Amino acid sequence: MATVEERVKAVTARVLRFDPKDIQPESSFTEDLGAESVQSIELVAMFEEEFGIEMDEDAALSVTTVGGAVEFITNVCKAQGVAVEE
């Protein structure tokens, strides 16, 4: 099973049309990966779908980096009882 980080990178790469190899934990969604307003929403929606979780909109949209998303999603998965590979 892929790790949270690998899955987050895969979703990010698909939505923002990047090669996963170019996405680093410290990559900023907006500044480094060029996510626009609607793409940020799409990213959150795709993360929810990928992990089978529901995220608080404001909290999720305040996450700025890929590494931050990994940490945030891991915590949400734990809180919602969803098993993931860390």
Add this chain to the structure above:
Amino acid sequence: MSKPRKHHSLPDVTRPNLLEDIFPYDLPPRIRFDGPVVEYIDGKPAQFDFASVATRDIVITDTTFRDGQQSLPPYTVDQMVKIYDLLSRLGGPHGVVRQTEFFLYTKNDRLALDKCRELGHKYPECTGWIRAVKGDFRLVKEVGLKETGMLTSCSDYHIFHKLKFRSHKECMDSYCEVVQAAFDAGVRPRCHLEDVTRADIDLFVLPFVDRLMEMSEQVPEDLAAKVRLCDTMGFGVSYPGAELPRSIPKLIYRLNKEIGVPSSRLEWHGHNDFHKVHVNGATAWLYGCDALNSTLFGFGERTGNPPLEGAVMEYIALKGGLCGIDTLAITELADYMRSIGLPIPGNYPFAGHAFNVTRAGIHAGGLRQDERIYNIFDTEKLLGRPPRVAITDKSGADGVVHWVNDFFGLRDEDRINKIKVHKLARWVIDQYEVDGRLTAISDQELAAKAKEFFPDYWAKYKANA
């Protein structure tokens, strides 16, 4: 040496000060005054107490059927009756919309007047409008009106170049003969000082109004002449310090305080040629004119008159309460006007289809958090028109989610969040970025997409509809 600056320190405020005593939201924002205003007239200070407007019997008068019709195809009798009925509802039982005036020249004019009076409304009172011709009083008497407006044009453009009088005296004598005929007929004359903001105030207007006052002393109070100040070309200005004849403050002061025309017999009638029409009307109220003459949606000769619905909002703002006004009638009147083919611009305040519609995503985001941020007052309560968003490439996900919640009627915790509308937001963006669209997306197009992307909400929506 520079002047010492007043220092302002920043206290650590942690609770918002929303100034709700001024911006109550369930009413238009209040207009309050914190001191008298001083205007220099003939070099001497004259003091005006604007706050007194809260207790003065200021009123709105209407000329939708007279000046309003001069700019449009004529209304049918049925249309006038419908509009009159709604005007009565709008102005409420205390007669905030106090009077409306009718032409009396054609059979249809007189039939419309009769049909309106048959409704039995106390307000608006029906008055007439005639030329300054003695014979025209026959019309006023025949229809049994108590008051009529009459043209008493007072600039030299009118006196010498239009009416061809040889002197001010000949003109004044002619007008006064008609005023006397009105008194003799038991009809209150309302003298319309046409083109007063371009008139010779000292050498015609003041002597004429002085004589009107003398004549009025000879008749019962309910016949005493009223004076309508007609800013025929929209030349009037509200600024303190402006010169006569364009100064509204000075005109009113001269008539009210020097000649002694009571405020209750002074009325302002403006035109919008210089975009000043509404504020000029409100200025006339503040400086001592009790009546503000207006037309629905500003329809009127050339650029139009003070918009009646604007005067209504100003009235509420000055009085601090609805005073029996039914503001929802504004929306009904606007819908009715549109239904009979009279266009109201989309961005027209209080009545245009887009007056409280935002296209900016950042504003939509604000609306979503607290509609007070970008809505002027509770437009749903007062006008039956909740704030809305129109969707374009500038709307963003905030705009889209506001539209979706508004469309499905979802409130508070039932509202859909932004994440759930990502497919519709993507479709909107692609319309512009992929398909090269240049127009706004219509509600019908969005509704079709809402059905596709939110089938569960759509089913509930259809069931409720």
